[in-house]
Amino acid sequence: EVQLLESGGGLVQPGGSLRLSCAASGFTFSSSAMSWVRQAPGKGLEWVSAIGGSGSSTYYADSVKGRFTISRDNSKNTLYLQMNSLRAEDTAVYYCARPTVTTSADYFHHWGQGTLVTVSS
């Protein structure tokens, strides 16, 4: 059974930093791209970042480019999101998601339970 367990959320002041983790199990982690998706309180879903299985390819939403860094440790089956220069608008539940990619489809089949990040003074 695929499991994704996020941690590291909490309250941080504007301009501060936080690192989220996502512990993965139940699949070959090193072979799977991974993503972060966030949801501000009462709002919709926003894709944040993605990383290839080896970690060499990374992608970011414009809203976080230059401030957030996605990475992974395949020896620990863990995905990370380093968040710097945090702003109030970064307040959201952050989900770790595993995409399933085929020749004709690309979708998030597995999601973690989410971790709440609150940016406030």
Next chain:
Amino acid sequence: DIQMTQSPSSLSASVGDRVTITCRASQSISSYLNWYQQKPGKAPKLLIFASSSLQSGVPSRFSGSGSGTDFTLTISSLQPEDFATYYCQQSYSTPSTFGQGTKLEIK
């Protein structure tokens, strides 16, 4: 970036009703369109992928159709557990983008 527009934003319906939610992409996305259901406090759940493929374990009352720019999610006979928020997502190009959501409420 590809913009995804869902309609309606909210919808009131009764158990047993047939409901259709639409999603329009700002440019062609072929069939790279997915639908998710989300209940309060929970992670999204995949319902439909590649426009019309039903995810394993999802009831057959859910169906999806469309290609190019216009897509629909249909629930043939609403059940009490279907009252939730629904999101479409395009995975044709990076960044992947979601619709703003459709909140389905009990009439």
